[in-house]
Amino acid sequence: MHIEVRGLNKQFGDFHAVRDVDFDIAKGQLIGLLGPSGGGKTSILRMLAGLETPSSGDIVFHGKRVNDLPPQERGIGFVFQNYALFKHMTVYDNVAFGLKVKKESKTVIRERVMSLIELTGLKGFEHRYPHQLSGGQRQRVAFARALAPQPQLLLLDEPFAAIDAKIRTELRTWLKDMIERLGITSIFVTHDQDEAIEVADEIMIINKGRLEQKGTPWDIYKSPQTQFVASFIGESTIVENVEQLKGFEEAANWPGTKALIRPEYIEIGRRSDFRIPSATVDGIVRHLHFRGSEWMVEVEIGDIKLITYRSLEKDVLTPGEPISVLIHRAYLFNDNDTWIMENKQKEDPMPIFI
Amino acid sequence: MRRLLIGLTYLVFLVLLVAPLAKIFVGSWGDGWSGFTESLTREQSLHALMMTGILVVIVTVLNTVFGVMLAIYLVRAEWMSRRIKGLLNSIVDLPFAVSPVIGGLMIVLVLGPNSAIGAFFEDVGIKVVYALPGMILATLFVTFPLMVREVMPVLQEIGAQQEEAASTLGAYSWYTFWKVTWPSIRWGVIYGVVLTVARTLGEFGAVLVVSGNIMNKTQTATTLVYQDVENFNVTEASSVALVLAAFSVGLLLLMEWAKKRKEVH
Numbered sequence: 001m002h003i004e005v006r007g008l009n010k011q012f013g014d015f016h017a018v019r020d021v022d023f024d025i026a027k028g029q030l031i032g033l034l035g036p037s038g039g040g041k042t043s044i045l046r047m048l049a050g051l052e053t054p055s056s057g058d059i060v061f062h063g064k065r066v067n068d069l070p071p072q073e074r075g076i077g078f079v080f081q082n083y084a085l086f087k088h089m090t091v092y093d094n095v096a097f098g099l100k101v102k103k104e105s106k107t108v109i110r111e112r113v114m115s116l117i118e119l120t121g122l123k124g125f126e127h128r129y130p131h132q133l134s135g136g137q138r139q140r141v142a143f144a145r146a147l148a149p150q151p152q153l154l155l156l157d158e159p160f161a162a163i164d165a166k167i168r169t170e171l172r173t174w175l176k177d178m179i180e181r182l183g184i185t186s187i188f189v190t191h192d193q194d195e196a197i198e199v200a201d202e203i204m205i206i207n208k209g210r211l212e213q214k215g216t217p218w219d220i221y222k223s224p225q226t227q228f229v230a231s232f233i234g235e236s237t238i239v240e241n242v243e244q245l246k247g248f249e250e251a252a253n254w255p256g257t258k259a260l261i262r263p264e265y266i267e268i269g270r271r272s273d274f275r276i277p278s279a280t281v282d283g284i285v286r287h288l289h290f291r292g293s294e295w296m297v298e299v300e301i302g303d304i305k306l307i308t309y310r311s312l313e314k315d316v317l318t319p320g321e322p323i324s325v326l327i328h329r330a331y332l333f334n335d336n337d338t339w340i341m342e343n344k345q346k347e348d349p350m351p352i353f354i
Numbered sequence: 355m356r357r358l359l360i361g362l363t364y365l366v367f368l369v370l371l372v373a374p375l376a377k378i379f380v381g382s383w384g385d386g387w388s389g390f391t392e393s394l395t396r397e398q399s400l401h402a403l404m405m406t407g408i409l410v411v412i413v414t415v416l417n418t419v420f421g422v423m424l425a426i427y428l429v430r431a432e433w434m435s436r437r438i439k440g441l442l443n444s445i446v447d448l449p450f451a452v453s454p455v456i457g458g459l460m461i462v463l464v465l466g467p468n469s470a471i472g473a474f475f476e477d478v479g480i481k482v483v484y485a486l487p488g489m490i491l492a493t494l495f496v497t498f499p500l501m502v503r504e505v506m507p508v509l510q511e512i513g514a515q516q517e518e519a520a521s522t523l524g525a526y527s528w529y530t531f532w533k534v535t536w537p538s539i540r541w542g543v544i545y546g547v548v549l550t551v552a553r554t555l556g557e558f559g560a561v562l563v564v565s566g567n568i569m570n571k572t573q574t575a576t577t578l579v580y581q582d583v584e585n586f587n588v589t590e591a592s593s594v595a596l597v598l599a600a601f602s603v604g605l606l607l608l609m610e611w612a613k614k615r616k617e618v619h
Contacts, residue, residue: 051518071521078522084515088537097533098523149524 001061001075001152001185002027003048008057010043010209017043019209021057025187025202030179032200033189035232040209041189045155048187049078061153077146079156083138085130091117091141092126098149116144119178135163136171143175147182154179156188160195172199193233197221205229223340227260227333236260237307242330244302246281247343251332259330259341266308267326268299268317279345280324285317299325378599381592393593401570402578403597408486409561409574410554413493417550421501422543426535428502429509430517446502449495457495458563461488484566489574492560497550504546505539512538545612552605555598 003025010018018040025031033041046052048059050071059066066074086094095116099109117126120140130138139159146154159175160168176199179186190196196203197217205212205220205228213220213229224230231238239245242259243252251257268285271277283299283306290296295310297317306325310317317323329342382390393399424446428439449457465472465482475482482488516538520530558576565572567581575594582591 049522051521071518072524072526074522076522078519080515080519082515084513084519086516086519086534097520097525101520101524101529145519145523 002063003153003185004058004060004063005044005048006058006060008044008047008059009055010040010047010052011055017209018047018054021206021209021211023204023211023214025185027185028183029185030176030199030201031187032196032203033187033206034193034196034200034203035191035206035212037191039206041191041206042157043209044206045157045187045189048153049076049155050074051078075152077149077151077154079139079142079146079154079159081158081161083130083142083162085138085141085145087130090127090129091122091133094130094141095144095148097145102149112148116148120144136167139163139171143178147184152185154184154186156186158189158191160190160192168195175199197233205232207232224331225338227338230260230331230333230338234262234264235307236262236331237305239304239306239330241304242332244304245327245330247279247327247345248330248341250344251330251341254332254334254337257332257334259332261306261327261330263296263306263308265328265330266299266306267328268297268308268310268323269314271324274324274326276346277324279343280326283323283325285319285321285323287319288317299323301325375599378592378595381588382596384589384592389589390593390596393587393590394597396590398569398573398578399590399594402573402575402594405486405489405573406555406575409489409493410551412490413497413554414547414550416490416494417497417501418543418547421498421546422505422539425502425505425509429506430514446499448499449497450499454492454496454557454559455563458492458560461492461495461560461564465491483564484568484572486572488564489561489572492564493554493557496557496560497553500549500553501543501546504542504549508539508542509535541612541615544615545609548605548609548612552602552609555601555605 003023005021005023008018008021009016021044033044035041043052047054050066050069050073054067061074071078086097089097092113095113096109099112104112113126117123120143122137122140122144125133125137130141133141139162143159156175160171163171172195188199200217202215203217203220204214207228213225220229221233224233230236237260239259239261242248242257242261243250245259248259251259267274268283271280274280281301283301285297286300286305287298288295289298291309294312295317297308297310299306299308306327326346327343328346329340332339332341382393385392394403424442427434428443428446431439434442462483463469465475465488467473467476467483472482480487482491512535516534517530520534525533556576557574558580561574562577562580565574565577567573567577569578569581573581575598579591579594579598582588582594
C-alpha cells in the first residue's frame, strides 16, 4: 500500500512528540524508523495504526485520507514491542483471532492459520500458551497473528528489542526474507542502527520528533544531511580544531566549524606504507583495545585524539609508538551548514606520468 | 519468650474467633433441634433472610456491572483528564473512610420523604427510604469500592496493549472486552463479587438507618439479630447468626480459592 504523510504533528500536553513530519512510502518497501529512544518514532507508528490521533496533519493510504478511520478499519497489522499476545489463548487461537473477528468460516480459518503457523516455523506449538514459548517464538506468533487478516501494511514496534542478541540476528534475517517474500509494505521502529541498516530498504532518521533524513542505508551513511544523522549513524569522533590537521587547513575559512571523523576515514601505518607519504601526519599510539576481530587504536595528533580500527593481520602496535596517520576525509559542520571535505594533500602535488 | 508469644496468639484467636463461634453454635442449639428450626421458621426470620437474599443478589449484580465499568474508565479512558481521574479515584474510597451509619444518614437526608427528590419519588409512587430501593442504595454505597479496587490493579497490570492488538486485528470494544479483557480480569471480578456478597450479608449500620428496621417489611438478617438480642431472644438471635456465620465460612473458602486462581492467571 502506498503511504503518504503530510505535516504530521503530535502533542501530549506540553510535550511536542512529533513535529511537521512528511514522507512517502512506496508499495512493498521495508522502512526502518531509526532514532534515539523517546524521539517520537513509536508515536508516528501508532498514528499510522490509528492507536493515536494526530494533533494535525494528514495520513493517506492509497490516496484515501484515513485520519478519521479507527484502527479496525485501516487494514494494518501491528506487532507490539512486547508482542501483546493474548495470554489466555493458545498459539492457534492467537493467530486465528483476526479471522474470527471477520467471521470467516471454520475451514477457511483453519487453512489460513495452519499455513501461517507453518510459514513461521511454529508447527507443533499451536496448542501451547504464550508463556510456554521462548522470546523468539512469541515474536513469530505476534508476526503470524498480525499477518492473518491479510493486512496491506505491517507495522512493527521495536520487534527485536526483547530478544537476546544471538537469536536477534537470526530473526532479523528471517523477518527480512519473510517480508520480501510476502511483498507487504512494512515499517519498523528501532533504536539500533545495525538493525536498521541490515534490514531496511530505506531508513528514516527521527530525532526530537523531526524527520532528519530519509534514504537508503548507504545514502545516509555516505552523505548525511544533518550533523545529527552524521553522528548517529556509524562511529565517529568530533574534532574541534580540524584546521590543525594536515590537508584540512581550509577549514579555518569557516570560523566555528567542527569536524566529525569516522574510524574508517583514518588509515595508520609506517610512513613507507602510504602511496602519498606527504599527506600523512605524525601521531602517537595512545591505547590499544582488542575488539575480538580487530584492534581499536586511539591515536593522538598534537592534542587531537582520534579512533580507528586496525586489522589483526598487520603487525601489532604498542602504546607510545610514533605512527603515520592518513585522514581521508572529514565531515564538517557549523551552525548553518554541513559538508564533506576530502584531504587536499591526497591530490598528488607533483603527478608523475610514466 | 517465644512460647509465650505463640501462646498469646492462640489465646487471641480463641477469644476473638473460636469462643464466639462456639457460643453461637451452642446458643442456637440451646433448645435442641426444634428450637433451632422454630427460630428460623418464624415469619420474621424467613422474611429477614429473604430480604438479605434479595439485597445480596441485586447489590452484587449492580456493583459488579458498575464497578467493572468504572474501573475500566478510570484505567483506560483517554477522554477523561488525569485530574478528573485522580479525583474520581479518591472519591471511590470514600465509603471506606465514612462510617456506614453516616452513609445511610446521607441517603435519608437526600432521598428521605422530607427532601425534594424523596417527595418527587413519593408522588410517583416509589418509596425510596424505609423501603428496598433505599436499602439497595445504602448497601451499594458501602460495597462500591470493593469491586473497583479489585479490578483496577489487574487492568493496570495487564496494560492496554492486548486490547490495542485486538483493535488492530479488527475487533471492536464489545468483542475485545469479552474475548481479551474479561478472561484477564475474571478472577479479580469473582474475588470482588465474593467480597461484595460478604459485605452485603453482614452490613448493618447503613441498612439500619435507611430501612427503619420494620419487621416483616424492611428487616434484614443482621437487623433481626440485633432486635432479637435487644429482646433477650438468645436462641433466635443465635440461630439466625449461625446461618449468617455458615455463609461467611463458605464465602471465606470461596475467597481463598478465587485468590489462588487470581495469582495463577
